[in-house]
Amino acid sequence: MLSDLEKMQNQPDSVLSSLQQIDTTQLNVGDKALYIYLYYTSLALQNKLPESNTSLEKARVYFEAQNDSSKLCRIYYLKGKINHQHYYLIKAQDDYETAIQYITPETDYRLLIDLKISMSNLYHFYRIYDREEQLLEQACQLAIQHKDSKLITRLCLLKSNLMKEQKLYQEALSYLHDAQNYAETSDTTQIAQIYSESGIVHLLLLQTDSAYHYLNLAAQTDKQNPLYRLQSVGLDAYIHQKEHAIDYFWKVIEMLPLDKRILAYRYAAEEMKKQGKMNESRKFLEEHIRLRDSTYYGRKEELLERMQNLREYKKQQERILQVEKNLSDKEVLLHRVVAFFAIIILASFLFYYRTKQNKNKLKIQLLRTEQERNQSDLKRIEAEIQYLKEKEEKETIALARLNQRLEYFKQLNEITIPILMQNRNKAGALHLQENDWTIIRNNTNACFDHFTERLKKLYPQLTEEEINFCCLVKMELPLSVLAEIYHIAKGSISRKKMRLKEKIGIENMSFDEFIASL
Template identity: 35%
Template sequence: MKLKIHIFVVMTVLCLFSCTRRGSGGYSTSLLILEDSLNTMPEKYLNRIIDIDTASLNKADKALYYALLVQAKALVPDTPLQLSNQSDEALSYFLGQKDSARLCSLYFSLGKVYADNYAFFRANSSYNQAEKYVRNDSRMLFSIKLGEASIYHFKMMYRMEEECLQQALHIAVLLKDSVLTAEALHELAKLHLTENNYSESDNYLRRALQLLPSRKSALRAEYYKDLGKIYLAMNKLDSALYYVDIALQNDSSFNFKLSCNLIQGNIFLKMHRLNDAERILMQDIDKLPLNWKRDTYYKMSLLKDAEKDYQTAFLYAKKSIGCRDSLDMNNKIGYISNLNAFQEHDRQQQRIVRINMELAEQKLAYYKLAVSLFLILGVGILIVYRVKRAKRKIEVTLKEKEEIMVDLQNSRCEAEHRYQQEKDDREALEVESLNQRTEYYKRLNALTVPILIKSQNSQGFMHLKKEDWDIIVQNTNACFNNFTYRLKEAFPQLTSEEVHFICLLKMELPLSLLSDVYHIAKGSISRKKMRLKEKMKIENMTLDDFIRQF
């Protein structure tokens, strides 16, 4: 009789516990209103979110508040808002409530924040978690695929990037949303532009412009600007200038005008309109980001070098190197910050795993107790008690073994994952080091040739001695992995003078400088390239492209 009373008391407690769990998921109306309004006007509601007093919030409202902070940081990246481990608390609460929609939104916002801070490993992990909880929200899945594609683009994993973009395009087509479809086509166009596949890039952009509504003037301006980039890369300079002008007609904002000025400056340089190029490139240069300043000063040094104004060219080259050094220092600081962030990310993941295990154990214990009580009531108090005790012993033993196997498997997967990540990081660092070394030697050779030229005749032609050619060949080999040795092995019919000429082409020296070195007109340099191309039996590409890829 006493046992029946105890069972009744336990069942009553369980019922109260269940009701408490079901009733704990309510949020305050003010937070729900902020959640609905944040996507439409993030700047307006950001300060209202920050000013909320968290001391008066219950557990549910705190979780939603922390999620809104992360979402605001993702929507307004320039805000000085600092995020701590509060996002873990929100994730844990939403996991306990099985709130898939908010879990997906929070993981997606975390992915954007991490990507903005160049923590791409954590960003990719967050996007994968967001995709896990996306359910039937096709628009969110579209945004996730674009986010994953941006990470693959930074890692130069272009095949994976294209797969994500094609999936995003398929989603946009199914939604029959012309703006989203145009956005996916635009991203595909930028990818093919990076891969120098200009015809495909042009095709995607024109399709995007056809679909984009006319009211989206800022997006149309961006698309036309990219069309200008494509035609600049194809050396169709009049068309490039035409599309950049159309872009400026659609968007006259200051930052957009700065980006267009750089493209126009490059167009004028290729047109040999040097005065126009200098005027455009040097316009508002103090307001440009460091990487744009670096490239602009470098182009100006080449321009002044072509005009024989070596002193000014040297000053511009010095400013370019100064900007490069500042960027390198910022990158080093960012690398150190990311390494620390990776360690913190690992600790956060361990905490999340531990919380998930605790929740799973709580749920398991709850269901076990409920099943036990129903069995006791159905079969009989004494018999059910004995059977349940034996059954629980077996279940506990099996659970312990299963947990041991799962822990061993998780440990192995984590070790393999860490090893692969470390390997990828080392490869990325090696690639970055090689790129920096290559860029350094290109600039070194570009500055070395004018210094080596010590004598000029009355017409301004240059005379290189054997020692000068030896230095150029040595720098080329050091920069491009024994370039001349590989060249002679592949084309033994080349003479030493032809090898020297190819070394200058490998350094991508301007046509005017080649003309001065060989004492011939620029047209003769082009014919010299054609004869050399025929001698080397190069087909389906120019001599410059072949040497650049060799």
């Protein structure tokens, strides 16, 4: 029998077959208990646990008397599994927690992982997702420690399903990628499952191309499973908006487990409604409602469990009453007083705990609000500092340009004004020759980046004389000097500027401002 225990993990079928050939009527109490232990263990490895745990209870009594912690740990785990599959969740949780108490350093790590997975399933049912995630992570670390790639892959799939349940799709994809890295290449069934789950998550992210890629990989990897092929073909028909896509939807959904089928009908109804296909949407919705109503049988199981718990509670109360009758009135009164004060203390403690918890939550909320306000003020101050820096940089650049411009004018006037003054006649009037205008234009082009060429290119309608006038304006010569050069009054110079402004088509600025901007 001990050799059966060693072979059980690798060859559960052959061990079970060997156990079934043993004549248990010839076994003593110890061997009978060991037989039951091995028999239930091999059934659990094949997911074939029986309806009742009566025989297992006999083995528990024996090994408890022997104080065999390793076997008691597995027995309580198996009892929890049986109660769990019959939805006796409170009993199952008690059995799992009792199994934890019998864990020793020699306990098989695979049993520890199975125990954590089973408890995480309970917390999933209770919707305590943080505790479920914690248990799965502990199990995953244990599997990584023992380099068990098959268990690591299984746990990554479970963690992915948990993330998908909470609509954390990117995290779900990350766990699926980890599962793909750890999966054994020879296990095509598991690899196909990973591809299928990846396709479903991509579909939830509305990434239809990626979803089709993974579903198609699943169909190619496990050709024996018709569900994968239907998923792939159905999604392809949906992407290309083919009429028979709905038929594939029906076939795929009907092959899903009941809980997933209910959700699938609802999602399909919503999608058909978005596409304006109201008849198909109504059919999917009716099927969703029908299946949802049919799942109320689960409530019946829960009610039966509560009735059973109530019966046990009544029996317990009857035993208590019987004990109380055998006690003296003084002892009964003392017990009642102690129980009363215990309840008062417990209620006071619970009230204090709840009050303190609420205060802590309020403090945390206030601290978060204060932190958010401080962060907002800090960002605003940083933005103001950045704005002032940019403003200072712009002002510095503008000042540098202004200084450069003043320097240009200074150099230009230093060059040009002496030339102009040399051309005064005896009467003091200015007379500029052609070579003088050439010098003025060359100086202007040198200081203002080929000013005359750019002006002529932009406004070819200007004459040479008008371009010469624009050069003098560009040098910002006063009206008095311009009047001396052209032998006209200052008012005539202003009118000359107005005529050129109209000729060029300047709007919203003066002629001097326009020339200065070129």
